[in-house]
Amino acid sequence: MAVHGRGATGDGAGAVDGGRGPGDADPAGNGQRPAQAITVTGLTKNYGEIEAVRGIDFGVSAGETFGFLGPNGAGKSTTIKILCTLALPTTGSARVAGHDVTTERDAVRRNIGLVFQDTTLDNYLTGAQNLRFHADLYGVPPAAVMPRMRQVMEMVGLWERRDGLVMTYSGGMRRRLEIARGLLHAPRVLFLDEPTVGLDPQTRTSIWEYINELKSREDITIFLTTHYMDEAEHCDRIAIIDHGKIVAIDTPEALKASVGKDRVQIHTADDAAAIAELGREFGIEAGIHEGAVTFSVPAGEEFVPRLFAGLSVPIQAVSVSRPSLDDVFMSYTGKTIRDAEGTGADAMRQMVAHFRGRR
């Protein structure tokens, strides 16, 4: 599994050299190239000595859900800040919804919706007042404000609570209100910076239901960052970013395929003999992990019948697991993504949320 499976299954074209990757999103080419919602070329950003973003290139097609995946401090938030015109790139350029983020900032801002990692609601206003504020600030035509407000609030299930002060909302409700607000002015590109961070698993799931519904209801491109591997699966394509560079960019399936190997675990009557025989008969290097004989093969489900036929040691149980995005991340960066997340407090919070969910 530690082996780079690049090209092992034939279509692992996903790995992109961070320095000069093609900005184009759709090399498969179905004749007409879709309009690009986001194009980034040679983007860098330095804060003094620190190189937060070190030359990235990518493109996002209109209508796509594109995920930026990486650990904290990898440069995700900096990139999103540049794309939202909140920060200027040191070098390179980016276009969002057809406008340059440095020279046409207002045009970019009119066409994007933002949901930040940290809440940007006014707790002393009601949900409706927060949206009203946004509508006036973005110049939503007055006649459209009320119907549109109702539409987005109903979409996230907050219409009934519109007159409640935001300080009385739960964390999940606040995030939903922010998503509704981000959509209020019908942006062409919606940026979601860690849309589910700090929420319990139940709420995370419900936020994703809203986002998926949104994809079907609105004609919109979604650009999101996350460091939850399972959430990256909701994306059409993913870029893995580490140390300010894109190390891989492709569909979740292709990325997983590029890792190439499935993990097979077998329980046998005689593990030592099984390991020896695997090496002798199949040329596979196996080891004992988690109490089972464990090894990696390119196509696990095809290998298992051969294994049963060829191994003389009786097999009691077998399990085959596909590579997860965790494995992908591990394979491209050599480390797990949970570095910053695995605190005790977080684990406790998840556990509490888990028990609550059992009511």
Add this chain to the structure above:
Amino acid sequence: MATTGTTDTESAVTSAGTAALAGQIRVAVPEHNLRSDLRAVSIVWRRELIRFRRDRLRAVTSLIQPLLFLLVLGTGLSSLAKGSLPPGVSFKAFIYPGVLAMSVLFTAIFSAASIVWDREFGFLREMLVAPVSRSAIVIGKILGGATIATFQGVIVLALAGLADVPYNPVLMITLVGELLLLAFTLTSFGVMMAARITQFQAFMALTQMLVMPLFFLSGALYPLTGLPAWLSILTRLDPLTYVVGPMRHAVFTHLNISESAMQAMSPAVTWAGWQVPILLSLGIVAVMGLVMMGVAIVTFSRPE
């Protein structure tokens, strides 16, 4: 291969989503122009008022300090000051313009602090990424803060009777106008500082450090004549001086006192012996406010 994810979505759109899409309210955000900027100013201003209305405690607490000065200090010191005051002038009436200025001072600076607060709670970002000019946001904030501060001043103004100041309509209108000007300049000052100071603690510490000297040097509690040179210079540098002077002039012209008493108690601000006209005095304050507002706009307009 790149579209496995989208296919599901697209089919969902065509089957279940057509009705939803048809019912979607189309919104096209227009390019920003003067009208949209004014709308932005207006909503930023209204938000300040909504928040102020919700925060009754703040309205009450910011009344305490001016009342302490007017009733406790004013009453306590009046026997001491009796000998040196001309007939018909009470000490409370003398310090009343200063107390009015003080109520505006505290509220204006505290309103500006809401920018630092907004920054810490993230709401500032919501405003800064909007497709409106930053000047609209800064102006809205300053007008909002100035309105609230003036409102506080008006509450103290309603207590004029306690300071033996008559409820003369002309006097009241003059004072409200002067309070509004002062509130504008002080809020601009606060917002200018809040544009640079990003931490709430630091902002509060700095303003605490500045508020009392501004008040004490303004001539709110003593006449500006016959002061030692160092103090005389400092009082002339305090912007508050140029509002407290005209306010006291307005109050004293409506008191039933002699011309000499007027001269002694409410002398015009002088620069090296030259009397600064009241309109110039107020003009200075207005220009200061506009300059500080300009600095605040420039600071906020600079991207990271």
